[in-house]
Amino acid sequence: xxxxxxxxxxxxxxxxxxxxxxxxxxxxxxxxxxxxxxxxxxxxxxxxxxxxxxxxxxxxxxxxxxxxxxxxxxxxxxxxxxxxxxxxxxxxxxxxxxxxxxxxxxxxxxxxxxxxxxxxxxxxxxxxxxxxxxxxxxxxxxxxxxxxxxxxxxxxxxxxxxxxxxxxxxxxxxxxxxxxxxxxxxxxxxxxxxxxxxxxxxxxxxxxxxxxxxxxxxxxxxxxxxxxxxxxxxxxxxxxxxxxxxxxxxxxxxxxxxxxxxxxxxxxxxxxxxxxxxxxxxxxxxxxxxxxxxxxxxxxxxxxxxxxxxxxxxxxxxxxxxxxxxxxxxxxxxxxxxxxxxxxxxxxxxxxxxxxxxxxxxxxxxxxxxxxx
Numbered sequence: 458x459x460x461x462x463x464x465x466x467x468x469x470x471x472x473x474x475x476x477x478x479x480x481x482x483x484x485x486x487x488x489x490x491x492x493x494x495x496x497x498x499x500x501x502x503x504x505x506x507x508x509x510x511x512x513x514x515x516x517x518x519x520x521x522x523x524x525x526x527x528x529x530x531x532x533x534x535x536x537x538x539x540x541x542x543x544x545x546x547x548x549x550x551x552x553x554x555x556x557x558x559x560x561x562x563x564x565x566x567x568x569x570x571x572x573x574x575x576x577x578x579x580x581x582x583x584x585x586x587x588x589x590x591x592x593x594x595x596x597x598x599x600x601x602x603x604x605x606x607x608x609x610x611x612x613x614x615x616x617x618x619x620x621x622x623x624x625x626x627x628x629x630x631x632x633x634x635x636x637x638x639x640x641x642x643x644x645x646x647x648x649x650x651x652x653x654x655x656x657x658x659x660x661x662x663x664x665x666x667x668x669x670x671x672x673x674x675x676x677x678x679x680x681x682x683x684x685x686x687x688x689x690x691x692x693x694x695x696x697x698x699x700x701x702x703x704x705x706x707x708x709x710x711x712x713x714x715x716x717x718x719x720x721x722x723x724x725x726x727x728x729x730x731x732x733x734x735x736x737x738x739x740x741x742x743x744x745x746x747x748x749x750x751x752x753x754x755x756x757x758x759x760x761x762x763x764x765x766x767x768x769x770x771x772x773x774x775x776x777x778x779x780x781x782x783x784x785x786x787x788x789x790x791x792x793x794x795x796x797x798x799x800x801x802x803x804x805x806x807x808x809x810x811x812x813x814x815x816x817x818x819x820x821x822x823x824x825x826x827x828x829x830x
Contacts (some may be wrong), residue, residue, distance in 0.1 A: 525561025532568035563605035
């Protein structure tokens, strides 16, 4: 009896300790929402405590989920996120990704990706694991987790090593599949509340647009180096290829510069047309052109749909820089037997999106590309 009583008391004591840990984690998560708590969080090594809990053997799924959510709340403070190093990332990514842990993990990944210097350090150490974690959240996460993952991906694509790891793992194909599924769910809504799906579709469309802008920057930069190989190594400078691993800060101004170079430098434009663009080839092989045109024609004038169409037109604008992709865009056969050129003409004429002037201008820009020699 005494032995049985001792076992019962030991189990009760362990249960009590677990409850105390749970209460402490929830309290830390609540405190992390306030800017005034930043000093005590750093002084009391709160982040280190959370990471230590993640390293505890046999940490339960529910407990790990709460610790991850607490960690994500703490990392919303930039100064806390800057404390995370590769060993800490190991502890975070070691937690199995499931429906329970996806929300917390996605919150952590998004918070880290928002602090570019800290994320650059982590990408240098574990780009492939980070890309795999983001894609895993897309597969098994809730709408909130997928939203955070899309936001994280949008930030992470500024880091070329992450983008390279993302491509190796077929990330674009997986994201396109999720965008297609989301668009299909929006079409079948029938009055249901699909606010989360609209927001997710918006963020994924934005991410696809940024993906191709980043690829255009790196692709054209590589072509420029091929045209001027001596300029990269002359006068004691490091090879320009090293710049491809640097953080890309201002994406749109860089894209504008590349487009200007293509329009004013005949040698660069000719090489751009002749050279392979693997990212665009992969996109075309997985029917990306049809998906973008689908976003342009499937719009009831609601704000999120309009923004999604704008991002799709940005991608189509980049696609039509190349002659062979222009034919794919204009000749694509869509729902109700409509051709891609018909969809673009309708958008340019204002028959869709309630005559939104920005959509009309973007569609006209795509058509203007198609008229280039």
